[in-house]
Amino acid sequence: MHEVAHDLVGCVIRHGGAAGRIVEVESYHQEEPACHAYAGLTPRTATLFGPPGNAYVYRSYGIHALLNAVAEPEGVGAAALIRALEPVEGVDVMRARRGVHPLDALCSGPGKLTEALGIGLELNGATLTGDGPIAVFPGLGHRPVEVVRGTRIGITKATDLPWRFCDRDSPCVSRPWPAVMRDARASVARSGRGPRPAPA
């Protein structure tokens, strides 16, 4: 599961005439309370317990569609939440759907990227690896990725698990980078204000 999440960083995902390079992913697993599958097999979580490589799309806060890739064999509820992309294709389509212009604002969040790609709840259960409407493939030809790891964000349970994977060099992540990276950058002398220092 973590391997799936880790390896998704750097891949390209395409749908609806637009595509982006994945720069931020988080893992969720049935044995941990932040995961929807923690509640067991229900109508809502059926997709999570289904075959790996399928999309699990659900509505968040009644407003946004969030996209996951099912990441464990059938019967185990686990997935990788795709949290941010760097636009690489169909930028104008993304801008039209999002209503904003800056590149790093188009897909820098799990709700933003589904809107930019035109992904809705009707795609829950669709395959990501085959010939479905959503295509995920290796980001060959793009710059190599250096993945840094940190704790997941936006959740209220199991907040201590280091299950967030980010492209260290992308300006399109949804929130500040993991502490690992802030530490790495702190070693570089910097005159003005830099990234906010990690709270103890």
Next chain:
DNA sequence: CATGGGATTGACT
């Protein structure tokens, strides 16, 4: 059947 919460975002103080 009624209720409450949430893996978010954008607007506002």
Next chain:
DNA sequence: GTCAATCCCATGC
């Protein structure tokens, strides 16, 4: 920094 919007579904009566 705070806060509302909005809907699916898990849970409890």
